[in-house]
Amino acid sequence: MNWINFPTYVAATLILWVIGIIIISITKSPKAKKTGLISMGFGILILLAFIVILWINLDRPPMRTLGETRLWYSLFLSILGFLIYIRWRYLWFLGYSFFMAALFLFINVLKPETYEKTLMPALQSIWFVPHVIVYILAYALLGMSSLVALYGIYRSRKKVIDKTLVSITDNIVYIGFAFLTLGLIFGAVWAKEAWGHYWTWDPKETWALLTWLIYMLYIHFRHHRPNKIKPAMWILAFSFVVLLICWFGINYLPSAQNSVHVYGS
Amino acid sequence: MDQNISKNRTLWKFPWNYKESFIVVLDLIVLSFILEALFQGEGIKLPSLPYSIISFMILLFLTISLFLLFRTNKIIQWLSSVPAAMASITLYAIVSLFMGIIPQNPVEEHILLKLTGISHIGSSWLILFSSFFLLTVVGFTICKRMFPFKKRNIGFLMNHAGIWIIIASASLGTGDLQRLRIQLYEGKEFNNVAIDDNKQMYKLPFSLQLVDFEIEEYNPKLLIFNPITNSFIHQTGKSFQMIDNNFSITISNFRIDVIEFIKYAKPHETYFIQSDMLGAVPAAKITITDLNSNNATSGWITSGGFGIEPTLINLSPELSISLAAPEPKEYSSLLVIKDAQNNMDTISVIVNKPYSVDGYNLYQMSYNDKMGKWSDYSIIEVISDPWLPIVYFGFLLLFIGSIFMLWWGRKIYDVES
Ligand code: HEM
Numbered sequence: 001m002n003w004i005n006f007p008t009y010v011a012a013t014l015i016l017w018v019i020g021i022i023i024i025s026i027t028k029s030p031k032a033k034k035t036g037l038i039s040m041g042f043g044i045l046i047l048l049a050f051i052v053i054l055w056i057n058l059d060r061p062p063m064r065t066l067g068e069t070r071l072w073y074s075l076f077l078s079i080l081g082f083l084i085y086i087r088w089r090y091l092w093f094l095g096y097s098f099f100m101a102a103l104f105l106f107i108n109v110l111k112p113e114t115y116e117k118t119l120m121p122a123l124q125s126i127w128f129v130p131h132v133i134v135y136i137l138a139y140a141l142l143g144m145s146s147l148v149a150l151y152g153i154y155r156s157r158k159k160v161i162d163k164t165l166v167s168i169t170d171n172i173v174y175i176g177f178a179f180l181t182l183g184l185i186f187g188a189v190w191a192k193e194a195w196g197h198y199w200t201w202d203p204k205e206t207w208a209l210l211t212w213l214i215y216m217l218y219i220h221f222r223h224h225r226p227n228k229i230k231p232a233m234w235i236l237a238f239s240f241v242v243l244l245i246c247w248f249g250i251n252y253l254p255s256a257q258n259s260v261h262v263y264g265s
Numbered sequence: 266m267d268q269n270i271s272k273n274r275t276l277w278k279f280p281w282n283y284k285e286s287f288i289v290v291l292d293l294i295v296l297s298f299i300l301e302a303l304f305q306g307e308g309i310k311l312p313s314l315p316y317s318i319i320s321f322m323i324l325l326f327l328t329i330s331l332f333l334l335f336r337t338n339k340i341i342q343w344l345s346s347v348p349a350a351m352a353s354i355t356l357y358a359i360v361s362l363f364m365g366i367i368p369q370n371p372v373e374e375h376i377l378l379k380l381t382g383i384s385h386i387g388s389s390w391l392i393l394f395s396s397f398f399l400l401t402v403v404g405f406t407i408c409k410r411m412f413p414f415k416k417r418n419i420g421f422l423m424n425h426a427g428i429w430i431i432i433a434s435a436s437l438g439t440g441d442l443q444r445l446r447i448q449l450y451e452g453k454e455f456n457n458v459a460i461d462d463n464k465q466m467y468k469l470p471f472s473l474q475l476v477d478f479e480i481e482e483y484n485p486k487l488l489i490f491n492p493i494t495n496s497f498i499h500q501t502g503k504s505f506q507m508i509d510n511n512f513s514i515t516i517s518n519f520r521i522d523v524i525e526f527i528k529y530a531k532p533h534e535t536y537f538i539q540s541d542m543l544g545a546v547p548a549a550k551i552t553i554t555d556l557n558s559n560n561a562t563s564g565w566i567t568s569g570g571f572g573i574e575p576t577l578i579n580l581s582p583e584l585s586i587s588l589a590a591p592e593p594k595e596y597s598s599l600l601v602i603k604d605a606q607n608n609m610d611t612i613s614v615i616v617n618k619p620y621s622v623d624g625y626n627l628y629q630m631s632y633n634d635k636m637g638k639w640s641d642y643s644i645i646e647v648i649s650d651p652w653l654p655i656v657y658f659g660f661l662l663l664f665i666g667s668i669f670m671l672w673w674g675r676k677i678y679d680v681e682s
Binding site for chain 1: 346347348350351354355357358361362364365369386387435442444594595616617618619626628630646648650653656657660663664666667668670671672674675
């Protein structure tokens with residue numbers, strides 16, 4: 001098994017990423033920033049090379065163990081973070097997605113016993129990784145937007161409303177909402193493959209839908225009343241509560257007792 | 266007093282705004298509760314083919330033609346405005362919230378939950394009204410931006426048309442969705458009788474026979490643990506590996522070699538032999554070499570199963586090794602399928618890999634979990650959903666719409682405002 005050389009690949013990838021991030025965050029010149037991006041791109045390529053080699057060695061797609069799926073998380077998170085940065089220039093997002101990607105790689109190096117852990121049959125699907133990835137990104141972005149909103153509410157008590165803050169918030173919500181939509185679609189297609197129907201009003205699905213609808217309210221309200229900033233910020237702060245319920249809380253709800261998302265237990 | 270009067274006067278005066286929109290939503294909720302109670306909580310009956318597809322066509326036709334004929338009408342303008350959209354999305358969210366907190370279709374339910382429909386939202390007047398209101402608003406909104414068509418509205422149209430198609434076809438398709446189960450016993454005759462959730466029986470256009478239910482398992486992993494503290498020992502990158510015939514590993518000053526590995530074995534005298542019997546377990550004969558003294562001992566280890574005790578070997582007081590119970594890799598049923606013309610085919614239905622035949626999808630659903638791998642029966646879920654292509658078309662539009670949003674963010678939409 002080629003996992004033995006894994007730490008070497010990870011070290012190379014991480015070094016390139018860290019160099020890249022440092023260059024991008026300390027320089028002002030676009031040229032130097034480009035060098036930083038190239039360094040990060042090479043880090044991604046090394047990770048990709050490792051996955052390809054592993055794939056060839058295993059003679060099957062490396063997607064059957066938790067450790068193997070973590071490799072894909074890292075790959076896609078870093079690629080998406082990279083693209084989103086190129087498009088929107090949000091440094092914090094670049095930092096966040098690469099930090100998460102590095103974290104997943106780290107777990108594989110530090111806790112090798114978990115990468116041997118095999119994935120249950122119902123999760124062995126090509127939809128698993130894309131579904132989880134887009135949700136991770138959506139939650140990160142939307143959570144971020146709600147924090148910015150809370151900050152905005154706090155600031156507005158002193159009668160200053162920061163217009164750029166608001167427009168950044170809008171953009172983050174748009175991107176986060178798009179990821180959330182993709183997460184719902186992937187989840188639905190996967191559910192069809194694995195459980196027979198794309199939508200079963202399972203509590204987990206229901207709460208994901210609720211989260212989606214509330215951010216949808218924000219988008220439409222902003223479109224309609226671009227100058228009413230305070231109510232919009234409140235919608236966003238409230239959405240965060242729903243998002244948290246969706247993430248952690250549903251296990252405690254009475255309706256969650258008959259969740260279908262379990263196989264053969 | 267004066268204020269009240271002036272408020273009342275502007276209320277319901279066109280153009281309608283948030284207040285009117287949310288009052289309409291409240292009215293819809295009350296109306297649906299009244300209707301539900303009048304029908305004693307029986308809910309609504311969803312149309313099935315061909316009425317469902319006819320309803321779909323009528324909805325589509327009415328939306329477009331009413332818009333084109335009366336686009337200057339105040340009500341239609343309201344129905345394609347953001348306040349109406351916010352109200353209808355809120356209503357849909359409230360209905361989902363009920364689904365999210367109140368257990369659906371329970372055996373016993375409070376009379377109030379039944380008479381309002383909250384405990385069977387899926388077939389309640391409430392979901393009928395909220396879906397219909399949402400579809401009306403999205404529908405007219407699409408028309409507003411569609412006629413005349415402008416290129417820069419493509420992202421907008423993809424998102425809204427996607428959502429319209431998904432909700433319309435998924436709702437109207439519910440009445441045509443068949444989710445049946447068929448229980449098949451190994452070695453029994455062909456069966457074509459499936460049941461639904463209410464135990465009602467249906468004859469399928471094909472029949473099935475179970476040849477074998479299988480759980481394919483991974484090879485077991487070698488467990489190295491401390492029997493005193495009962496904790497596992499992980500050697501970086503080396504422990505918890507699946508074993509096979511040439512497996513070899515060094516732990517502190519011991520080398521462990523697998524000499525013989527039998528995936529399904531039973532004990533025989535002092536060793537293990539290959540066996541197909543019910544409850545056979547994985548077993549391995551290993552040699553342990555003490556690298557300091559070069560002394561070697563060998564013995565059998567197994568994870569145990571029902572009827573067979575686990576066995577382990579102690580290397581030292583703090584070091585024991587054994588096998589972990591194997592983990593499942595795949596559940597599957599090997600079936601023979603026979604159609605109406607008596608054509609037979611052997612197929613395999615695997616978790617996550619449904620088999621399609623004649624507009625039906627067959628899913629591996631369940632098995633006798635007390636017997637696990639040796640289950641004597643398999644339950645196959647038989648699903649037919651003729652609306653699926655339309656729903657998926659909606660997914661595709663929404664998908665493209667999301668990519669538009671990702672790339673253009675809020676900018677693309679700023680043109681109008
Ligand atoms: C996937 C879901 C949805 C997304 C991504 C979405 C997105 C948007 C966006 C970005 C706008 C601003 C359009 C622009 O400035 O060009 C908008 C407008 C609008 N949306 Fe949605 N929307 C969604 C669902 C809905 C739903 C469910 C409704 C109605 C119930 C709705 C009704 C409206 C209305 C009425 C407008 C204003 C259109 C206008 O004034 O021309 N949308 N939507």
